[in-house]
Amino acid sequence: MNSLRRAEAAFAAELQRARPELTDRWLHELPGARAAVLGRLWRSLIVEQLPVDRARIAGPARRAYDTGRDEPGLALRVDGRPQTHPAAVLEALGMPGSATLRAEVEHSVVSLALSRAAAVPAGTGDLLSAERSVVDGHPYHPGCRSRPGFSVAEQLAYAPEFGQQVSLALLEVPARESVLVGDWPSALRGRDSILLPVHPWQLVHVPGLPGLPAEAARLEAAPLMSVRTLAPADGGPHLKTSLSLRMTSAVRDISGASVRNSAALSDLLSALVAKLDGSLQITRNLAAAAALRDGVPSPDLAVLVRESPRRYAPPGTRIVPLAALAAHPPRLADPAAWLAALSRLLFPPLLQLLDWGAALEAHGQNVLVALDPADHPVLLVYRDLADIRVSPSRLARAGLAQHAVSGHVVDDRPEVLRRKLLGSLLGGALAALVAGLGGGDRHREDGLWSAVAEAAREAAVVLGDPDDRRALLADPVPVKALAAMRLEGRPPGDQWTDVPNPLADPDASRTGR
Template sequence: MDRVDHMPPSDDVVDHLPAVDDVAERADAYAAAPLLNCLLREVAEPLPATGERRTYRLPGTGRLLRVRGARRPAAPEVHAAGAWRRIGHTELVKLVAEELRRHTGLSSDDLPTEMIDSRDAVAALLAARARTTAPDDPYLRSEQSLITGHPHHPAPKARGGGPVAAWLPYAPEAHARFPLVLLGVREDEVAEEGDTCALDALGAAPPGYRLLPAHPWQLGLVGPDLAPAFADGRLVHLGTTPFPAWPTAAVRTLYEPRRDLYLKFSLDVRITNDIRRLWRHDLRRLRRTDTAASHALAASAGPAAWLSDRGYRTAAFAFEELAVLVRDGLRGHLLPGATPLLAAGLVEGFEGNPLAAAPDPAAWWEAYLRQVVPPALTAFAGHGVVLEAHLQNTLIAVDASGTPVQALFRDAEGVKLLPDVSRAAGWERLVYCLVVNHLTEIAAALAEHHPGLDPWPAARRALAAHDLPEIPALLASPTLPGKTNLLLRWTGADGAAARYLPLPNPLANG
């Protein structure tokens, strides 16, 4: 059994978990950390520090809350009747819900349910990981490492509230791999754009049909709606692939290593802020955004690469439900001898994580910054391309010593282009994705593994090296934009409607 299966989210949590390997207690700890991060960032008011715990006032209810740890808060306690009392995840959800009702004047039945669903999903994943083995391949291991998931989301592991048996066979965190379902779509009903020839190599379609792979979870969700198409011959079942595909951290994006092929599917399930469907409007603009990102990264002075979303294929009568997107594999872009790793996996931790093992963490961090920062900034400055350069959309390739030597970016769906958005809005989004979501998390994990390291002077130098008019203000500003995922979900806002609040800017202290 992979020893990472029993690694809690951080050392902050490790110190306060029970000695007995109790899945329920561990699930509480994993689920509480990101929920507390949201509450403390978006709502709570910090009070003067006392001892090893941080104390906060919740302004809506007036209650006092204290936690241990910083990057991944743990062991929450509330003050009542003159004493501090430890609360579990269920009580924490009730506390958060009451605070948000008072704080916003609004009620939500959905979000508390999602919070509990996320915690229960973590418990199911922990139990499943105890019965499985992580992939041998370090890249796949990094993609399937995210038990905590988004560190600032109130329900990062919610799976739509469905029964565990419906989604667990397809969960990357459970080290899943599975064959794809193969469908045939009658040729006159095919809708596609771009380069989709890789799909035709997955199997054989009968005359008059085109091959369309389907995610088995998605097919189970929308299957009843497709019964008429199967009945009249617009769709036919063609079995399954003789080989498995591996779900990546994005859940609905799968990787097939032998063919070096990524396939991204619709999934009618809410994961974090959005229903993860391939929406028609996003597919229709795919070629434009992908081409712009490809040109921007190709023009980069360093080895950075863009994993192109080449094209999509679907059935005209189930355009979004059966859509599949074809993405570049790794081999045509990766430096010789380099090993790609998911940036979010470096933060979460997995067997062989080079961030934790770096013999010279300062040099490792400077190498990391050299690979990630220049391509993202030059894409914006020179091409008007706003990469969604957050932790799950960035791969970091390392050499044999574990040193970062290349960054690979992905996901045209999240790319924004100027002037579709204003320069100010594009810059704010880039700063959030690249600095707040990405560099801040890597820096904190590195400092936690290597006490005494101050990562921010090097980050400041890396940003200051670029001649963008926005850089001086970024380095002088006392705040950075932080996305409000808790309030966004509580108020039922569209997942794409990012709202930001000011966070302390560690770059301003260098």
């Protein structure tokens, strides 16, 4: 272990105390984890507007959409000197405001090595297996496995890739001291109180949670890809819990506004989806609740009750997040034809919703597809309504009601609506699928993008705004500036950068050095 960086040595010591039998395997996975995070950082250095002289740094040629081809030993040259660790690259560059980013990529490396070392083998045969199969996390984020609030033992207990059940505590909260929206499950009701499922991490790390533990009451559930959303072991709706720590770019608590807005968002999206042809379904928010702290909904103790995507799987199909298909592409006789079929499912409903005034965040975690026994895509399911964008003016233009939706999701700015959908769909879900199916073969990738582009052009007729059509088919694609968002001194919230639009010109997705 003499060659370990300080953060790696500290993690190794913690792992040795918690699970010594994993140490050798973790050390074996560490070089590959360094390369995987370094590759993501290299993409950020190429495509984002970061405060660094990029003439000082050189690395392999890379498209903005590349994923998964970074082998141990990958190096970037900074001022002519090779660096194989992403934090060492940031140290050598001396990028202003990068201390937090450096710490997070350090943690991303050691946690990714742990995920690879101890993940439970999982295919994509059912939804839970598919969720667990995305071992490497976000395909483009340098903090893809940054979980600095979790100890080693907590990662192994709570992260989905390790295959453990999580025992959720049930806190009893008087009804008068809570905010409750929707049809709260009868099994989680008392006479004058509600039982709020609480992630066990919250009980240990968040002081002063309101409510009292219900006597011997626990709820066993399996964590899904987002970690804080869980599927109860006895079936039924999924539970999105507060988890007040930062993973990748955001703290995963639940605001009072999200609780209050949950039913209105479900009503709106249900009404809009009902006007489509049935190829897209949404998982509705059935209920939401938060305990009051000093009269205000506590973001540390809130829960959304959401339909399971399995509810919408037609008989004989399996339902899989697009992120799982990108990480583990199916074996296909004709990948381009398969991706064309998927794209013909994706674009018509998502573009129609955009035209009506609802921009979905259609990345690979939120969009799931039902596949028949031949792996042909037959139906889409969208989950997690909390961060969509809704345009009152577009809804009014289409003769549709807003359903009392309020808060941060309401935005009439066309550029906000476009980047919400196109950044997640083109720059996220489809980009990762092309990279996964293409396997680094540039000719094959260009053919895959051509298939996507043809489906997009066919569907673009539903867009009444010519600027929307141009944004889809010609303009650069806005994607989140994932590294820039983690620099100190930057404004909170999402930041964006542009990458070439692969639907405009197959060669336009070639970026790099």
